[in-house]
Amino acid sequence: MAQLGVTIGNLQLSNxxxxxxxxxxxGEEFSDFIDLDRLGGFIVKGTTLEPxxxxxxxxxxxxxxxxxxxxxxxxxxxxxxIENIYPRLIKYSSEIIVNISGSSVxxxxxxxxxxNTLPRINAIEVNISCPNVKTGGxxxxxxxxxxxxxxxxxxxAFDKTVIVKLSPNVTDITEIARAVxxxxxxxxxxxxxxxxxxxxxERQRPYxxxxxxxxxxxxxxxxxxxxxxxxxxxxxxxxxxLGGIMNxxxxxxxxxxxxxxxxxxxxxxxxxxxxxxxVKYIDDYCRRHNVNDINQLIGIx
Amino acid sequence: MLKLTPLDRGISLSDMNIRPGQFVQVKTPDNATFxxxxxxxCNIDFFSNQLWxxxxxxxxxxxxxxxxxxxxxxxxxxxxxxxxxxxKSGPSPILIGGGVGVAPLLMLGAELKERGIxxxxxxxxxxxxAILLEKELSAYGPxxxxxxxxxxxxxxxxxxxxxxxxNFSSIYCCGPLPMMKxxxxxxxxxxxxxxxxxxxxxxxxxxxxxxxxxKTTEGNLCVxxxxxxxxxxxxxxxN
Ligand SMILES: Cc1cc2nc3c(=O)[nH]c(=O)nc-3n(C[C@H](O)[C@H](O)[C@H](O)COP(=O)(O)OP(=O)(O)OC[C@H]3O[C@@H](n4cnc5c(N)ncnc54)[C@H](O)[C@@H]3O)c2cc1C
Ligand SMILES: Cc1cc2nc3c(=O)[nH]c(=O)nc-3n(C[C@H](O)[C@H](O)[C@H](O)COP(=O)(O)O)c2cc1C
Ligand code: FES
Numbered sequence: 001m002a003q004l005g006v007t008i009g010n011l012q013l014s015n016x017x018x019x020x021x022x023x024x025x026x027g028e029e030f031s032d033f034i035d036l037d038r039l040g041g042f043i044v045k046g047t048t049l050e051p052x053x054x055x056x057x058x059x060x061x062x063x064x065x066x067x068x069x070x071x072x073x074x075x076x077x078x079x080x081x082i083e084n085i086y087p088r089l090i091k092y093s094s095e096i097i098v099n100i101s102g103s104s105v106x107x108x109x110x111x112x113x114x115x116n117t118l119p120r121i122n123a124i125e126v127n128i129s130c131p132n133v134k135t136g137g138x139x140x141x142x143x144x145x146x147x148x149x150x151x152x153x154x155x156x157a158f159d160k161t162v163i164v165k166l167s168p169n170v171t172d173i174t175e176i177a178r179a180v181x182x183x184x185x186x187x188x189x190x191x192x193x194x195x196x197x198x199x200x201x202e203r204q205r206p207y208x209x210x211x212x213x214x215x216x217x218x219x220x221x222x223x224x225x226x227x228x229x230x231x232x233x234x235x236x237x238x239x240x241x242l243g244g245i246m247n248x249x250x251x252x253x254x255x256x257x258x259x260x261x262x263x264x265x266x267x268x269x270x271x272x273x274x275x276x277x278x279v280k281y282i283d284d285y286c287r288r289h290n291v292n293d294i295n296q297l298i299g300i301x
Numbered sequence: 302m303l304k305l306t307p308l309d310r311g312i313s314l315s316d317m318n319i320r321p322g323q324f325v326q327v328k329t330p331d332n333a334t335f336x337x338x339x340x341x342x343c344n345i346d347f348f349s350n351q352l353w354x355x356x357x358x359x360x361x362x363x364x365x366x367x368x369x370x371x372x373x374x375x376x377x378x379x380x381x382x383x384x385x386x387x388x389k390s391g392p393s394p395i396l397i398g399g400g401v402g403v404a405p406l407l408m409l410g411a412e413l414k415e416r417g418i419x420x421x422x423x424x425x426x427x428x429x430x431a432i433l434l435e436k437e438l439s440a441y442g443p444x445x446x447x448x449x450x451x452x453x454x455x456x457x458x459x460x461x462x463x464x465x466x467x468n469f470s471s472i473y474c475c476g477p478l479p480m481m482k483x484x485x486x487x488x489x490x491x492x493x494x495x496x497x498x499x500x501x502x503x504x505x506x507x508x509x510x511x512x513x514x515x516k517t518t519e520g521n522l523c524v525x526x527x528x529x530x531x532x533x534x535x536x537x538x539x540n
C-alpha cells in the first residue's frame with residue numbers, strides 16, 4: 001500500500017477521502033454499506049445554534065448529471081448534536097468533522113465554542129455560504145469582509161483545526177480564500193453548491209419551493225477543479241477539494257489540481273460505497289504510477 | 302412487471318426480513334438518469350427467490366427500468382423504508398390502490414392472508430387497460446374495480462365505489478396523492494385505522510440527504526426512512 005496519509009492543520013488523516021456535509025447524514029446511515037473506519041474522516045450534517053426545520057418540500061430536482069437541492073440546513077441544533085449524536089459517533093476511529101452554519105457572526109462563534117469542548121471533534125468545517133441576516137441575506141462567503149469576519153470569530157472560539165468552506169458563487173474565489181487565510185483558517189474546502197434554478201415548463205412553475213437551489217453532482221466538477229487549481233496558486237494553506245467527485249479518477253483530478261484531501265458528496269446517493277472504492281482506487285493509482293506517497297501528487301499541475 | 306433474482310445465488314430474499322410497503326432504489330440501466338429511482342416491492346416469491354417490481358412509464362428513469370432486457374442485471378439497494386403496520390389491520394381490512402400504486406398491496410395481501418385475515422381490494426385507474434394486478438390480488442381476497450371512464454368496474458373514482466359503504470376494520474392505501482387524500486378523509490370520518498404510502502421525490506433513499514421530507518405532527522420527517530408508509534393521523538393533510 002502506498003503512503004496515503006495527509007495533514008490538514010493539526011489533523012492527521014489516514015487517507016485523503018472525506019465525505020461532504022449534508023450528503024452523508026451522520027455517517028451512521030452508511031454503516032450498512034461501508035466500514036466508516038476506512039475513511040480519512042467524515043463530515044457530518046450542517047449544524048446550527050438553534051434547531052431548523054429547513055425549507056418546504058419540494059427540495060430537490062434532478063438536472064443533467066446533477067441535482068438541485070434546497071434542504072435549507074434542517075438539523076436539530078448543536079445542543080442536540082452534542083447530547084444525542086456525538087456519543088454515538090465516538091465509537092468510530094476516523095476523524096469526525098462537524099460542519100457549522102449561522103445567520104450571524106455570533107451564531108458561528110457560539111456553535112464553534114460549544115464544539116470546542118468535545119474531545120473527539122478535532123476540526124470543524126465552516127459553511128460561509130449562508131445568508132447573513134444583518135446584511136439583508138447576502139451570503140457571508142460572497143464578500144471578503146463577510147468571510148473574514150466569520151473566520152475571525154470561529155478562530156477565537158475553536159482551538160483545533162478550522163476549515164473554511166468556500167462558496168463558488170463569487171467573481172474571484174482566490175480573494176475570498178486569501179481573506180480567510182489571513183484570519184487564521186487552517187485550511188479551505190471548496191466548492192459548496194453552485195446556485196441554480198430549474199423550471200417545470202408544463203406546469204409553468206419552478207421545481208423547488210424556494211425557486212433557486214444548490215447545484216451538485218458531476219455537472220459541477222469542471223468548475224470545482226478550476227477553482228481548486230486557482231486557489232492552490234493563491235494560498236499556502238491546504239485545500240480540500242470537492243464538487244462532483246463520482247469515483248477515484250475524479251478524486252485524482254482534484255489532487256493533481258492542488259487538493260490535499262477530497263470530499264465525496266452527491267456520489268454517496270448513487271453509490272453508498274463510493275468513498276471506500278475511491279480510497280482503493282487512489283491506492284491502486286499510486287502503485288500503477290510508482291508513487292509511494294500521495295503527497296507527491298498534490299498540485300503538480 | 303419485472304421479476305428479479307439475486308445474482309449471488311447464496312443470497313436468499315427470505316433472510317432479508319422484507320416487509321410489505323418497503324421499497325428498493327434502482328440504478329437506472331445505461332445511466333439513463335443521474336440518481337437512482339425508488340420503486341415499491343410488489344411481491345417476494347420465496348419459492349423461486351424472486352423480487353417483483355411493477356413499473357409505470359413516468360419518464361426516462363422508469364422507462365429505462367421497464368425496458369431492461371430479460372437476463373440483464375439491475376443494481377438495486379434494498380430493503381428500504383418502514384412498511385405497513387400489518388398487525389393493526391383488524392379482521393376486515395380494505396386495501397385501496399390507484400394505478401401503479403397497487404404494487405405494494407400484493408405483498409401486503411399475501412402477508413395478511415398468511416395471518417388468517419382476508420383483505421378486500423379496491424383498485425382504480427383511468428381505464429380498463431390501466432387496471433393492474435387484478436388477477437394476482439384475487440388470490441388473497443375479493444377485488445373491486447373503479448375506472449374513471451367506466452370502461453371496467455364502477456365508473457368514477459375509487460372513493461365513489463359502493464364497496465366503501467360496507468364496514469371495514471382498517472384501510473391501507475397507495476396511489477396518486479389526490480386519491481390518498483380523499484381516502485384519508487373517508488377514513489377520518491369513520492375513525493378507521495388508515496395508512497398511506499407516499500411517493501415524495503427522493504435523492505438518496507437512505508435518510509442521508511433530507512430531500513424527501515413530509516410535514517408531520519412530529520415536524521419534517523424523511524419519507525424514505527420514517528415512511529414511505531404513514532398513519533394519516535401523523536400527516537398534516539387537513540390544513
Ligand atoms: C417509495 C416510492 C415507491 C414507488 N413505487 C413505484 C412503483 O412501484 N412503480 C412505479 O412505477 N413508480 C413508483 N414510484 C414512483 C417512481 O419512483 C417515479 O415515477 C420515478 O422516480 C420517475 O422517474 P423518471 O425518471 O421515470 O421520471 P422523471 O422524468 O424524472 O419524473 C417524472 C415524475 O416522477 C417524479 N420523480 C422524479 N424523480 C423522482 C424520484 N427520485 N423519486 C420519486 N419521484 C420522482 C417527478 O416529480 C415527476 O413528477 C415510487 C416512488 C416512491 C417514492
Ligand atoms: C442534499 C445536500 C445537502 C447539503 N448540505 C450542506 C450543508 O449542510 N453544509 C454544507 O457546507 N454543504 C452542504 N451541501 C454541499 C455539499 O457538501 C457539497 O459542497 C456539494 O454538494 C458539492 O459536492 P458534490 O457535487 O460532490 O455533491 C449539501 C449538498 C447536498 C446535495
Ligand atoms: S431521499 Fe434522502 S433522506 Fe430521503
